Amino acid sequence: MPKIDWKSLGFGFSDVNCHIRYTWKDGKWSKPKFVKKPFISMHIGASCLHYGQECFEGMKAFRQKNGKVVIFRPEENAKRMFRTAERCVMPPVPVEMFVEAAEKVVKANIEFVPPYGTGGSLYIRPLLIGTGPQIGVAPAHEYTFIMMVMPVGAYYKGGLKPVRACILDHWDRAAPHGMGDVKVGGNYAASLFAHEKAKHDGWPVELYLDAKTHKYVEEFSTSNFLAITKNGTYVTPDSCSVLPSVTNMSLKQVAADLGWKVECRKVRYEEIKDFAEVAACGTAVVVTPVWEITRGDEVIRISDPKKPGKGLQKLFDTVQGIQYGRIKDIHGWCHEVK
Ligand SMILES: Cc1ncc(COP(=O)(O)O)c(C=O)c1O
Incomplete structure (x- = not known):
């Protein structure tokens, strides 16, 4: 188990084992890759940097009372990212691939899902970006889909606060x-x-x-x-x-x-x-x-x-x-x- 003070966790980035990454090229998505370092090397002409071909999601995994780890409604986030991608002329991530990515990345970082009773959860941040170079305004020809995770603490430590x-x-x-x-x-x-x-x-x-x-x-x-x-x-x-x-x-x-x-x-x-x-x-x-x-x-x-x-x-x-x-x-x- 990682040495984490679960009770004092806030909402922020922290290092875990890995994130999962896919690339879209020549009309199809690659197989997933687990990447250890939280960095990306990309073309300086990438469409996400110039024309905002970028979208993301946010969801959580919880360690339940009986020890099971569950992700809350990942299909809904998958469907929303699908609609967002279409709106930005990016290749949508199929719902099944999105849910599978979530399962895989949570599993690969399972020890970072906070224990039941701490009020914490594993925040999952999917990201879809145009990584192909595009200098004239148009959709890119290459995209990257990443799903990263990080343990986060209970927002309300002593109950709901208005x-x-x-x-x-x-x-x-x-x-x-x-x-x-x-x-x-x-x-x-x-x-x-x-x-x-x-x-x-x-x-x-x-x-x-x-x-x-x-x-x-x-x-x-x-x-x-x-x-x-x-x-x-x-x-x-x-x-x-x-x-x-x-x-x-x-x-x-x-x-x-x-x-x-x-x-x-x-x-x-x-x-x-x-x-x-x-x-x-x-x-x-x-x-x-x-x-x-x-x-x-x-x-x-x-x-x-x-x-x-x-x-x-x-x-x-x-x-x-x-x-x-x-x-x-x-x-x-x-x-x-x-
Ligand atoms: C603008 C905006 N509205 C609403 C929400 C709440 O959405 P969800 O319940 O899916 O987190 C979010 C957070 O994702 C948001 O950024």
């Missing part, structure tokens, strides 16, 4: 019918400036409204928006410029299983003040309760700053319970690494 969020009207994340619904690096470059400004001014997360009218809620820079109404309905925005989150998809299902009404619809900014609970959701933390949202001079108080609402706590406990094998996986979301 945060404050802000809306910065001066910057938008994604245009309607642009690239907001796919996972390309450019979307994060587009939000980094506002993100750093928000952080500097004391808000850990920033919420984006729709770029065209600034009337409707879209999502946070790295997570979807969800709300629970006073009569217990799960509400999440429907927009063509929001990334379809695997966590949100799972939470919607959990909410429906609990007998809650689920609405995926346009959410007006003015509605925020009437919600009982609001949260950001994504792979990294499942849900982050948001207790207050600031937009210019307007401050909307939503819920208790000290503790999460009951609805969010229930959703969080259920998804984590499934991931760690404490709750029956009735939908078959946990993909076992044998």
Whole structure:
């Protein structure tokens, strides 16, 4: 076993045994290679460097209560990367190849999956980039698909902690019918400036409204928006410029299983003040309760700053319970690494 202080792990890169790598050339994907060193040598004209032919994913493997190691819904990340690749004119990674790569790379680094009870997980970061040289604007002729892994710690060491969020009207994340619904690096470059400004001014997360009218809620820079109404309905925005989150998809299902009404619809900014609970959701933390949202001079108080609402706590406990094998996986979301 590697010498790791599992309890104090954060969310960051760390060295493991290897990553897995495939190349696409002459119309087909190569066999996988395990590569020990976390470096890549590529042509200085590679299309990922010049024209942003780059996309990635994020998912997790968990060591469950009974000792099994599972990956949470890798097929959904595979399908999302497939759609992203098509949008950027890159050769899509077949879903079976993606899932197989995830199994292989987790298996090759199995001792880095944090022990059950530490709250940690093995973060899996798939990456697809154009590595062939391309100086005129056009898709490359060669691509590299990499899947890397790293152990990460529990985000909430002492239970869910509500945060404050802000809306910065001066910057938008994604245009309607642009690239907001796919996972390309450019979307994060587009939000980094506002993100750093928000952080500097004391808000850990920033919420984006729709770029065209600034009337409707879209999502946070790295997570979807969800709300629970006073009569217990799960509400999440429907927009063509929001990334379809695997966590949100799972939470919607959990909410429906609990007998809650689920609405995926346009959410007006003015509605925020009437919600009982609001949260950001994504792979990294499942849900982050948001207790207050600031937009210019307007401050909307939503819920208790000290503790999460009951609805969010229930959703969080259920998804984590499934991931760690404490709750029956009735939908078959946990993909076992044998
Ligand atoms: C912009 C954005 N929205 C939402 C999410 C949450 O998606 P998921 O639940 O698949 O991690 C992420 C993280 O991947 C993200 O970067």
